[in-house]
Amino acid sequence: MKSSEAPLNDTTEVKPNIHSDGIIQFKIVYWGPGESGKTTNFMRLKEKFHHTKLTDGYSIETTEGRTLWQDSVFLSFKFNINDKKYNIITQIVTCTGQERFLSTREYVLDGADGIIFIADSHKDMKEQNKRSFRELLNFTQHKKIPYIVQLNKRDIQEAIGLEDFKNMLELSKDEKYPDGTYVVYPAIALSGENVVECFQDLIVQIVLEYFNL
Numbered sequence: 001m002k003s004s005e006a007p008l009n010d011t012t013e014v015k016p017n018i019h020s021d022g023i024i025q026f027k028i029v030y031w032g033p034g035e036s037g038k039t040t041n042f043m044r045l046k047e048k049f050h051h052t053k054l055t056d057g058y059s060i061e062t063t064e065g066r067t068l069w070q071d072s073v074f075l076s077f078k079f080n081i082n083d084k085k086y087n088i089i090t091q092i093v094t095c096t097g098q099e100r101f102l103s104t105r106e107y108v109l110d111g112a113d114g115i116i117f118i119a120d121s122h123k124d125m126k127e128q129n130k131r132s133f134r135e136l137l138n139f140t141q142h143k144k145i146p147y148i149v150q151l152n153k154r155d156i157q158e159a160i161g162l163e164d165f166k167n168m169l170e171l172s173k174d175e176k177y178p179d180g181t182y183v184v185y186p187a188i189a190l191s192g193e194n195v196v197e198c199f200q201d202l203i204v205q206i207v208l209e210y211f212n213l
């Protein structure tokens with residue numbers, strides 16, 4: 001996980017809602033270029049956390065299966081921190097990756113507490129990966145929002161090498177950040193590989209940030 005380096009101030013800080021009864025609300029956004037696998041991550045998560053779903057969720061897509069507006073679902077998790085019980089309600093949304101819908105992406109990102117960037121391993125997706133990552137950094141540069149980078153579609157032939165990918169996005173050459181999270185999470189969303197790990201590591205980062213732990 002790495003978050004924007006910009007200092008916090010009153011106008012830009014994004015904090016999840018906490019109610020007096022220990023309910024905290026988070027919003028997690030899946031971001032990335034068109035057809036990189038955001039909706040596929042979303043579907044795998046919905047399957048995995050079927051028992052914690054608060055809503056059935058919805059997907060608004062074109063007839064070709066491209067996300068037109070967003071996918072959205074609410075999940076609920078219970079956890080203890082400092083001997084106090086909390087109930088985390090997490091809204092998971094995916095942005096559309098289609099270039100022409102930039103303004104809707106900005107809207108979907110609004111109020112995000114954490115972001116998972118889904119990059120595409122196809123070598124011919126280099127420019128799209130770069131552009132989408134730059135867009136994400138632009139939107140988040142004045143906010144301290146944790147994010148995780150997932151390199152999806154590791155099953156395809158001729159996939160970009162991990163080192164090349166890190167260089168391309170100017171990410172750390174290390175395997176992990178000092179906090180133990182991976183600089184890049186290789187994944188195969190189609191089979192669910194590393195989908196839940198990305199999600200859980202981001203939740204932990206959001207909680208640590210929120211409680212200043």
Ligand SMILES: Nc1nc2c(ncn2[C@@H]2O[C@H](COP(=O)(O)OP(=O)(O)OP(=O)(O)O)[C@@H](O)[C@H]2O)c(=O)[nH]1
Pocket residue numbers: 032033034035036037038039040041065066067068094095096097098152153154155156187188189190191
């Ligand atoms: N080979 C392979 N294909 C994948 C993987 N993940 C997703 N796909 C395929 O990539 C295509 C696009 O996946 P989506 O999940 O719809 O992508 P998206 O990022 O939501 O796309 P938009 O909403 O249009 O931006 C589909 O055909 C998926 O089956 C993967 O891990 N490996």
Ligand SMILES: [Mg+2]
Pocket residue numbers: 038039040066067094095096097
């Ligand atoms: Mg989609």
